[in-house]
Amino acid sequence: MKINRIIILFCFFLICLLVQGRTQELPSNQECKHCHSNPNLKKVLPDGRVISEYVDFDIFYKSIHKKQACVYCHIDATNFPCKNLQKVNCQRCHYKGNLAGAPDLIKYKEYGESVHGRATALGDVKAPMCQDCHGSHYIFDKADTLSRTNKEHIPQTCGTCHLNIYDIYRISVHGEALRSKHILAAPSCADCHGEHNIKEHTDPKSKVFLTQVSVTCAKCHANMELIKKYDIPVEPVETYKESFHGVAIKFGAKTVANCTSCHESHAIFKSDDPRSSIYIDNIPRTCGKCHPGASENFAKGKIHINPAKKEAGIIYYVSQFFKYLTLSVMLALIIYIILDLRKKLIVKRKGEE
Amino acid sequence: MFFSKKKKELEPKVSLDKLQGEIEQEIWDDLTKDLSLTPHLKEEIKKLVKERAREELQKELKDRYAELKEEKVEIPPPEVKKKEEVMYPRLSLDVRIQHIILMVSTIILIITGLPIKFHELAWAKFFFSTVGGLQVSRILHRVGAAGLIGIALYHLLFLAFSKEGREIFKELLPRKKDLKDLWIMLNYFIGRKRERAKFGKFTYVEKFDYWAVYWGMVVMVLSGLILWFLGTALRIFPKFVADIAKEAHSDEATLATLAIIIWHFYNAHLNPEKFPMNRSWLTGKISEKEMEKEHFLEWVKIQEEEEKEIETKKAEEGKFKEQRGENIL
Numbered sequence: 001m002k003i004n005r006i007i008i009l010f011c012f013f014l015i016c017l018l019v020q021g022r023t024q025e026l027p028s029n030q031e032c033k034h035c036h037s038n039p040n041l042k043k044v045l046p047d048g049r050v051i052s053e054y055v056d057f058d059i060f061y062k063s064i065h066k067k068q069a070c071v072y073c074h075i076d077a078t079n080f081p082c083k084n085l086q087k088v089n090c091q092r093c094h095y096k097g098n099l100a101g102a103p104d105l106i107k108y109k110e111y112g113e114s115v116h117g118r119a120t121a122l123g124d125v126k127a128p129m130c131q132d133c134h135g136s137h138y139i140f141d142k143a144d145t146l147s148r149t150n151k152e153h154i155p156q157t158c159g160t161c162h163l164n165i166y167d168i169y170r171i172s173v174h175g176e177a178l179r180s181k182h183i184l185a186a187p188s189c190a191d192c193h194g195e196h197n198i199k200e201h202t203d204p205k206s207k208v209f210l211t212q213v214s215v216t217c218a219k220c221h222a223n224m225e226l227i228k229k230y231d232i233p234v235e236p237v238e239t240y241k242e243s244f245h246g247v248a249i250k251f252g253a254k255t256v257a258n259c260t261s262c263h264e265s266h267a268i269f270k271s272d273d274p275r276s277s278i279y280i281d282n283i284p285r286t287c288g289k290c291h292p293g294a295s296e297n298f299a300k301g302k303i304h305i306n307p308a309k310k311e312a313g314i315i316y317y318v319s320q321f322f323k324y325l326t327l328s329v330m331l332a333l334i335i336y337i338i339l340d341l342r343k344k345l346i347v348k349r350k351g352e353e
Numbered sequence: 354m355f356f357s358k359k360k361k362e363l364e365p366k367v368s369l370d371k372l373q374g375e376i377e378q379e380i381w382d383d384l385t386k387d388l389s390l391t392p393h394l395k396e397e398i399k400k401l402v403k404e405r406a407r408e409e410l411q412k413e414l415k416d417r418y419a420e421l422k423e424e425k426v427e428i429p430p431p432e433v434k435k436k437e438e439v440m441y442p443r444l445s446l447d448v449r450i451q452h453i454i455l456m457v458s459t460i461i462l463i464i465t466g467l468p469i470k471f472h473e474l475a476w477a478k479f480f481f482s483t484v485g486g487l488q489v490s491r492i493l494h495r496v497g498a499a500g501l502i503g504i505a506l507y508h509l510l511f512l513a514f515s516k517e518g519r520e521i522f523k524e525l526l527p528r529k530k531d532l533k534d535l536w537i538m539l540n541y542f543i544g545r546k547r548e549r550a551k552f553g554k555f556t557y558v559e560k561f562d563y564w565a566v567y568w569g570m571v572v573m574v575l576s577g578l579i580l581w582f583l584g585t586a587l588r589i590f591p592k593f594v595a596d597i598a599k600e601a602h603s604d605e606a607t608l609a610t611l612a613i614i615i616w617h618f619y620n621a622h623l624n625p626e627k628f629p630m631n632r633s634w635l636t637g638k639i640s641e642k643e644m645e646k647e648h649f650l651e652w653v654k655i656q657e658e659e660e661k662e663i664e665t666k667k668a669e670e671g672k673f674k675e676q677r678g679e680n681i682l
């Protein structure tokens with residue numbers, strides 16, 4: 001029995017050693033917290049920028065990675081003091097078939113093909129990686145209001161780099177609706193530009209490529225549910241498709257107006273807002289971008305016209321006139337032809353008899 | 354009879370020529386005995402003699418056939434030359450060329466214009482990819498438009514400054530008779546009248562076609578020019594004028610296309626009497642049969658004119674002959 005006890009004790013020590021050895025190798029979150037819970041902890045980068053190294057552990061422990069240890073991501077933070085750490089590579093866990101159960105989605109591939117991913121691959125240090133949009137320590141599900149990728153926060157997230165555009169967007173009709181009125185159906189950056197698959201606007205695959213703009217806008221502006229709920233005018237998309245602009249763009253013309261040519265891409269305002277590109281006084285300038293010398297005559301009349309509706313004014317009556325003229329003339333001619341043919345048949349039969 | 358039966362059966366032609374020659378010579382000798390003839394008169398006399406000789410011989414032959422028939426020898430009857438159908442001139446070359454230019458321009462305009470109106474249909478996409486894109490189609494449409502406007506202006510000049518044009522225009526003016534004719538024809542179709550209406554040079558159908566083109570031209574050319582030169586147009590007119598132009602251009606195009614397909618195709622192509630087509634637009638001529646049926650009054654008028662002409666000619670010839678006779682004597 002003595003031998004048995006010795007073996008059990010030996011095993012116990014062995015386990016203790018193993019556990020101790022492991023904890024010695026990888027510092028615990030608690031150890032990181034010693035320094036990184038100090039709000040004044042800062043680091044000076046080689047290019048002179050100063051960044052905070054403070055981590056709010058209270059928020060971190062609510063985030064989606066709350067169960068992960070710091071060193072799972074910061075793999076090179078093994079020794080104290082941890083200096084010159086590499087940027088965290090999310091794909092260490094988020095790859096296809098990983099054992100940790102981290103989600104792996106097509107989005108990683110999409111990112112690689114996107115304008116941001118390609119810039120990163122080319123070594124552009126300013127180009128965003130996963131953590132630049134999703135956050136580094138405070139990652140939440142996008143439905144969570146704390147998330148940087150929550151719909152209401154996306155404009156700010158993108159705006160950290162695209163500051164000028166954010167500045168225009170936030171006062172536009174879409175920005176106002178999303179930020180002030182908290183209408184989640186209003187588009188954030190990602191609704192028009194895409195999320196992981198953002199392409200340059202000159203790329204034909206882009207959602208904001210000139211031939212794709214009307215499709216992208218139509219996602220909401222031809223969506224019957226949204227139209228009813230928020231009283232969005234429905235005609236623009238349909239009438240644009242019927243207009244020369246719409247037909248030309250459909251068959252591949254490259255120098256023709258799409259939605260944003262007239263309504264602007266970010267500075268979109270209601271037509272009665274003087275800041276709007278389609279405010280009556282601004283129309284000559286807006287049309288003049290393509291039609292040199294456009295005068296105030298361009299503003300005399302509606303733009304999105306549906307001839308079948310009375311709101312179209314005189315065009316409605318012109319359309320009705322031609323409709324009834326065509327119907328009556330064709331009816332008369334067809335009746336005449338039928339009478340003529342019938343008589344010919346009768347004469348022929350008589351002749352045969 | 355001059356010949357034995359056998360001989361006749363073997364070589365009737367040779368014998369006929371011989372006989373003719375003999376008779377000719379006989380008469381010729383008689384005539385030339387005391388007259389010195391000019392070559393022209395000689396020819397004329399020859400001709401007359403030949404004709405008479407032929408008549409006599411034909412009579413002769415008939416008798417012989419009758420004899421041969423009794424003897425039950427089959428000889429095919431002589432082929433009677435088919436009388437060629439009399440054709441009346443209807444459309445001058447000028448008018449025919451105008452029609453062809455109008456036709457080609459209109460076809461170009463319709464096939465390049467309809468895909469814009471019906472852009473949602475699959476064949477619109479097919480058409481644009483076939484011709485090489487919307488830009489090519491737009492240029493083609495303007496080529497067609499230039500043809501149409503050009504021929505319209507030419508036609509107006511033709512009406513104003515050519516004798517033919519003025520005459521045609523007078524005939525084409527709508528009259529009360531056209532309404533009466535229409536009434537008669539409608540009654541004829543439903544069996545309340547037995548006779549068709551008697552038409553002049555142009556029936557009300559043709560007049561309707563002609564004047565419908567005027568209406569179409571005015572609408573299409575005016576609205577088309579506004580859309581073609583939009584920048585210039587909008588310097589003068591407010592935008593809603595251009596919108597009206599677009600609507601009118603699109604709608605009138607439909608009306609015109611339908612009119613061509615239903616009405617013009619029926620009258621000129623699919624009508625059982627004309628199928629596969631009325632060839633006048635190529636030949637410029639119309640057959641006597643059609644003339645009698647569709648332009649009776651014109652036909653009568655032409656015949657009267659012809660008769661008059663023949664009479665005057667005869668009178669002239671008579672005079673001429675009298676003069677000749679005096680000369681000869």
